[in-house]
Amino acid sequence: MVFYPPPWVPKLPFDPPDSITIGEFMRSEIYGRFPIAKSRNPFTCGITGKTFTAAESHQRSDNIAKALGKIMGWEPNVDTEWDKVVGVFSFNTIDYLSVLHAVHRLSGIATPANVASSAGELEHQLKSSGAKALFTCAAVLETALKAAKGAGIPEDKVFIMDLPYHSKKLHFQTVDDLVELGHALPDLEPLRWFKGQGARQVAFLCYSSGTSGLPKAVKISHKNVIANTMQYFVYNSVARKKIGIVTQVNLGLLPFSHIYGLVVVAHAGTFRGDEVIVLPKFDLLEYLQAIERFKINQLYLVPPIVVRMLSDRDICKKYDLSSVRLVFTGAAPLGKETVEEFLKLYPAWKIGQGYGLTETATVVCATSEHDIQEGTSGSLVPSVRARVVDPDGKEITTYNTPGELLVQSPSVVLGYLNNEKATSEAFFHDEDGRWLRTGDEVIVTKSAQGNEHITIVDRLKELIKVKANQVAPAELEAHLLSHPAVDDCAVIAVHDDRDGEVPKAFVVTPASMATRKDEDIAAEIMKHVQDHKAKYKWLKGGVEFIDVIPKSPSGKILRRLLRDREREARRAKGARL
Structure with a gap:
């Protein structure tokens, strides 16, 4: 039995484009993004208030690409993407996406790294991905330099992202330096991509813990991210239209190095014209101050932050959080009891959950504001098909019966880098196409409105999820x-x-x-x-x-x-x- 999105979920207006970069998709209105002139500023620092318009962010990205090309000796249509791999090891900044898209403008690959990584773990990622340069920030510079040295990346190929906490001048080129350098350089020649290249070319190498050994590099194509941005955008358009929301202000606290923050918050949010208030890390007071100051409407969180708010409710009550309409959690299930306790504290808020994987880049199912069933991860987003199978691989055709979730979606990734065994174990083809074995046990239920919802029961892969990280x-x-x-x-x-x-x-x-x-x-x-x-x-x-x-x-x-x-x-x- 194949499960589909509910009848209320619109179909995608067209197939996700497969011959352009993510950056081109994000800035071109012909693909359905909210008009740039009417969009809010995409990224604003939640501590200093520093911000750029969408047009300014795009120009900064172009200038970074020109400068990076000059320094590294890279040209957009020369060499392969594997010759132009760049690591990004930094807390969230308002230039994070500009840097990633600059790498793509050169037809390169970006590999975002978890800022909690040790020097050894980062060195493994830089080596296995073949990174030739590294963007980092002052807060983790010591770790970054140690890893870069081990991976053979010279210090003049290490660049600094600006953080509100660190204004000390370092002897490294900063993102602002690259923007200034690029401004004086001639424009890059247009990319000459053949049809289908965006579906086959890797945009991101995101590292997933998997079930054993060192983290595996997940090969995420440009089309994968474009598809999921469209899927999440279309899925949310119904509820937002019903309640009259055009654009809104979102929280950008979750690490942009993590697939949840990278696609759902940074890409899908700004594609629909929203503003993302960027916080580099979780600090309860800074978090509460940002919500109050910037009138944030939607909080993208992980369950431990909800638990923290409940344990520090007296502190939370000192801040005006009345602008919040919706809390959306992911990366791990949020228990029904916790939801009920949280709603007692903030009865006007709506709480939804979502489910996805690095290997699905990102969202498989999500809660819609107009069909909330507590304890579930919502319904399938457009163009996703799912099956549930028992341990013997036999399809489960009844509701409330647990089994492993199999997923088919245009956002399902290319596979794992240099790991055919892991790729063949996770991805397979049958007469219905290509499927991903998620390794997660689920049940399918129906909401009061009659829509099918997915509930995550257990993780067959045995992963331990510490906040937004996987162990x-x-x-x-x-x-x-x-x-x-x-x-x-x-x-x-x-x-x-x-x-x-x-x-x-x-x-x-x-x-x-x-x-x-x-x-x-x-x-x-x-x-x-x-x-x-x-x-x-x-x-x-x-x-x-x-x-x-x-x-x-x-x-x-x-x-x-x-x-x-x-x-x-x-x-x-x-x-x-």
């Missing part, structure tokens, strides 16, 4: 096994009131450690992770010592049994599960 247990387990105090181990997700999910390690120690105190060994193990892994991968759930790791006859870790053990222990303590 692969197998990656941490491999690292833990390199410590002499670890004979065997397993990592699962446990609940944390601040961060939502966090990793916890179950460890079997060798006989040689029998005379040592557990707390001393645990401290060493936790430091071992802290010294080598990004902060969101730290074992904030703690370390517990057990006699044996439960495994199947084939050797697979039975995490379910460990989760049951954890659940019973927390229940005995009266703690939240």
